[in-house]
Amino acid sequence: MSEISVVLERTFVAPPDATFDALADYTIMRPKVLPEQFTGYQVTAGGTGEGTHITYDLHATKKRTRHVEAVVTEPPAGQQLLESDTKSTLRVLWDVAAAPGGSRVTVQVTWQGAGGVKGFFERTFAPGGIRRIYGEKLDKLQQQIAADPA
Template identity: 55%
Template sequence: MAQISVEVERIVGGPPERVLALLADYAGTRAELWPEMITDYKVVEGGEGPGTRITYRLHATRKRVRDVDAVVTAPAAGSLLEADQRSSLRTRWQVRAAGAGGSTVTALTTWDGASGVGGFFEKTFAPIGIRKLSNAVLDGLETRLRPPA
């Protein structure tokens, strides 16, 4: 069983404090940023930043659905860690200054992959879905950060 890692990084237009606040708003902003591959999203505890607990269904493929029960912590300044309590799935959001009022946002998702033939297909195809999910969240975040026209 090998660990699978998927990293997506992007510079967005907004100061790190604002970007992190939007990412940490699980009851509001984040609920609206999830793409169609996330269903049944609920905030079970908290709703803002560390101490929040969220549940949702991650549709990796049409047939592969994972129930996620994640607890949010802040392991370091400028970061949020969403740790599934049922599996090894972890997503760490890191926000740091990028100059000119912007921020670099990194989403690193890791989990222990399956072994054998199933593991080969998981390692090959699951990262595509995870990148799609992370990029959709970042697309929505960028839209929220844009000044009104």
């Protein structure tokens, strides 16, 4: 088993605080930016930032679905949100930082991959799918923030 990690980044025209607030809004904003690969999304506790609990099914491929039950924490280093699946090693770390003309959002998706032949195929093909899915999520977040920067 080895750790698989995918990192994506986008620049937003909104200031870091507004971007972080939008990202931390798991009740209203997050459902608006979910790609079709996320189904059954629910907030089961909290709703904004630290202490929020979410559940959803992530359809990585047509045949592979992962049920996620994540708890959100805010690591002390800057404006970050860490979504940790309670049933697996899946972690999604969102980081918001100042950038020229706005803010930069970086998302890092990590998990422990399978071993053997199955692990080889997972390490080979899964990162591309995750890049596509989370890239779409970042693009939709950009559009939502641009439409309503307040």
